Amino acid sequence: MDESTITYNVFHHVAWGTTISVYFWLVGASAGSFVISSFGWVFGIKRYKPLALTASITAIFMLMLVPILLIWDLGKPLRFLYLMLPGYWHATGPMSWGTALIFSYPIAMIIYTYFVFKNNPFWAKTIGIISIILALSTHWYTGVVMELNPGRFLNHTALAPLLFLTGAFISGIGLLILILWVQNMIVAIKNRIEWTLIEEMAQYMMYGLVFDAFLLFLDFMQTLYGSNSEVMGHEVVLMGIFRFPYLWLEMVIGLIVPFFILVTPLKKFKAGIILAALLVAVGVYGMRVWWVMGGQYLQTFY
Amino acid sequence: MQEEHEIRRSYGLQTAGSKGVAGRKRYAMVIDLRKCIGCRSCMVACKAEFGIPLGVWRTWVKEGDKGSYPNTRRIFMPRLCNHCDYPVCVRNCPTQATFKHKDGFVLQRYNRCIGCRTCMVACPYNARHLIPAKRTDKNLPTMVVDKCTFCIHRVKKGLVPACVQACVGGARIFGDMNDPNSEVAKLASKETLTVLKPELGTSPSVSYIGGDWELMDEPHSYTNRSKYMKEEFNTFKRNHKGDAFGDIVEGEPTMPQVGQNMVGFLNTIPHKAKGVYDAFVNFLFK
Structure with missing residues (x-):
């Protein structure tokens, strides 16, 4: 036997864990909801105007939870202020860019929502354009902050921001469909959102699922034909420890099943679309879990 | 050169x-x-x-x-x-x-x-x-x-x-x-x-x-890893829950542990909040 057996080593923690995965999911859902909100006021698709307010309020609420998670996740919570002080701010740190985005995005979004509420098309569109750039950038950053760590082979891929943005788009729509469904049950009949609109959103979600599957396939090929670490990451982490969030939660529950619902006559049933939306929103969280924790897992033995 | x-x-x-x-x-x-x-x-x-x-x-x-x-x-x-x-x-x-x-x-x-x-x-x-x-x-x-x-x-x-x-x-x-x-x-x-x-x-x-x-x-x-190391690793992860929130014990269901990690995170908030409160008190009154 030529190979050695490791008999002693010290162990290490996974530095970023559940809190960060929840944060990634929340930012994604927020960005996705906001994209839908902007359809009416920024891109001029008038039939989406009625749901703009609900969508942007959902996006704001999702994002409001983020600083709570992130600040209390710090070892020294009060020192989050350092992230914004000129003498401390570090231009090369991805987290520095993220801080700027996470603080500016909700402000822009609140102003946009105000103008939507006031029915002011000019300012809603102007601020909406800025907000949508910030929304996409904020979620782009969540992919980048993990990507720019060359030592984390599972995260170090240029697909990361795209995977995150696609996940954001589908989970945001999924969550919004659920919220609109609940809203329709509560509000008066005249204020209800037309079901055809929700069906159309589900159709967009289906396109997102196809693109997501394509990206996951690319990532799968890279890990399968990759370096020793990447192959091991795939075998041990994704198909081993994180098999449930990766294979079952993301692929099966969050991708294959909702896709099946949305391409078969099941989509004609209200329950079918609601179920697909729920599964997509939950399934994307599976991706957040393996992406954050799985990428760091193998190295904790090293 | x-x-x-x-x-x-x-x-x-x-x-x-x-x-x-x-x-x-x-x-x-x-x-x-x-x-x-x-x-x-x-x-x-x-x-x-x-x-x-x-x-x-x-x-x-x-x-x-x-x-x-x-x-x-x-x-x-x-x-x-x-x-x-x-x-x-x-x-x-x-x-x-x-x-x-x-x-x-x-x-x-x-x-x-x-x-x-x-x-x-x-x-x-x-x-x-x-x-x-x-x-x-x-x-x-x-x-x-x-x-x-x-x-x-x-x-x-x-x-x-x-x-x-x-x-x-x-x-x-x-x-x-x-x-x-x-x-x-x-x-x-x-x-x-x-x-x-x-x-x-x-x-x-x-x-x-x-x-x-x-x-x-x-x-x-x-x-x-040796068999002993595998057991040691799981013991380490179990004993240090709360020091980090991404630790997963090998061989046990993943998602319940993810939930436990979130609970662990919430449990640390009062302790950290006390630190923030103390910092404010020190800054304002001392």
């Missing part, structure tokens, strides 16, 4: 690496694994020098068994911060808490560290750790990231780092790699040196003589 072709990168806003730069020092360590006997004096010396809390290490000695009886051998590999010339941790730190010293040390400023653990994620070598919340000496920092300093406080007084001083086999050799008369430079010129993960381009200042690839390989550390 070599220097002309070397790509000079500045990782972050701080000093660029000093490898081969005239007029600058580049403190480095060569670890001669042929001489390492695995006594772990270096670990003890480091713990004693800095009062490192339980459960975290600035340096440690990885150990493995090669072959099978009668052709077998026990191998060791001391690990510590590589004080890279191009440290990813320095580049990624959002508050400039960690920086590259002009003489090659990668250092941590506790007063700037916010405990975001970006550097821990960035470090390819696991060389960083978060200091636990509870320490015996209340005056020492907690919940900030800590790392090996190459004992800069000793080196600046003309001494070698504590681990080098304590090494009974003389396996750890320390000095200025830019000084051709130093012991490390002489070793570097006549011995075959290897570094950990050279493909990452971090240009580590810690190099090894007689390194075994099986100890240096990251996936191998997982796949070829």
